[in-house]
Amino acid sequence: MDKLVPHPRFQGKSPRTHLVLTEQEVRGSYWRYGSAHIFPQTALRADVSVQLYTIYPRLYYVDMLKTCEDCSRPFIFYAREQRYWYETLGFYIDSDCMRCVEWRRKQHAVKRHMVRYTELQARGSLSRKEMMHLVDDCIFLFQQGKLKKPSLLGKIKNAALKQVPEYAGTKTLQQLLQSPARLANLTS
Ligand SMILES: [Zn+2]
Numbered sequence: 001m002d003k004l005v006p007h008p009r010f011q012g013k014s015p016r017t018h019l020v021l022t023e024q025e026v027r028g029s030y031w032r033y034g035s036a037h038i039f040p041q042t043a044l045r046a047d048v049s050v051q052l053y054t055i056y057p058r059l060y061y062v063d064m065l066k067t068c069e070d071c072s073r074p075f076i077f078y079a080r081e082q083r084y085w086y087e088t089l090g091f092y093i094d095s096d097c098m099r100c101v102e103w104r105r106k107q108h109a110v111k112r113h114m115v116r117y118t119e120l121q122a123r124g125s126l127s128r129k130e131m132m133h134l135v136d137d138c139i140f141l142f143q144q145g146k147l148k149k150p151s152l153l154g155k156i157k158n159a160a161l162k163q164v165p166e167y168a169g170t171k172t173l174q175q176l177l178q179s180p181a182r183l184a185n186l187t188s
Contacts, residue, residue, distance in 0.1 A: 002073050005100040010078040014042040014063050017079075021060070029059040032096065037065040044079045051086050053093035058086065068100040075100040110144055113137045117147075121156060128164055135160045135169040142176055153177060 023040040027033045040062060048057035061082035067074055077097040085091045117137035120130055138156055141147045157177055160170040 005068065005071070005073050005075040005102055007076070007078065007081070007101050010076075010081050014039070014076075014079055016041050017044055019043050019045060019060070026060055026062055031056065032094075033062060033064075039063040039065075042079050044083060046083065047087055051093050052090060056093075058082070058093055061086075066097065068103060069098045070103040071100060073100060106144070110141065110146060113140045114146065117141055121152065126159075126163070131160055131163045132167050132169060135164070135167065135173050139169060139173055139176065142173075150177070 021040065021043055023038075026038065026040040026043045042063040043060040044062070046058050046061055048059065051057045061079040063079050064077045065074060066077050081097075085095070085097075086093055113136075116133060120126060120134040120137065123130075126134060134156060138147065138153055142153065147153060153173075154177060157170070157173050160167070160173065164170055
């Protein structure tokens with residue numbers, strides 16, 4: 001088996017819980033557990049009074065081994081993480097975890113950069129610090145394949161060359177835009 005994607009909050013093996021349950025009882029307690037790769041000894045009793053469900057609640061949470069749909073690596077959807085999703089965050093009980101935590105972190109980072117990029121690039125004038133932020137956002141979003149307008153990027157690069165020519169990010173952005181392979185990728 002490939003190495004598990006580490007989770008920053010639920011690292012390592014879950015502690016054994018002391019519920020007296022058979023594997024069958026755990027599997028039978030929620031439809032998705034029936035054929036999933038689970039670790040029955042990690043089952044935690046759920047507080048169904050705070051779950052959002054239509055017909056069947058989840059009586060227990062249990063560590064599940066899953067494969068990330070994004071990077072194809074194995075990861076564990078932890079029982080404690082499920083409790084957090086379905087009791088604290090209020091996610092609907094049938095919503096499933098399809099991708100690893102690294103994917104979710106990347107999505108959050110993309111969102112953060114995109115919000116700031118959108119705000120900064122629409123403004124008429126920027127402070128030096130803001131220009132550096134804009135350059136950072138361009139590099140990050142470009143590398144994630146999220147920016148599709150080379151002309152706008154070129155404009156930002158030129159403004160950065162004027163305002164913050166000594167900034168290392170400015171050089172990086174310039175190099176990114178000079179690479180024909182990357183540009184082809186961008187415009188296709
Ligand atoms: Zn992944």
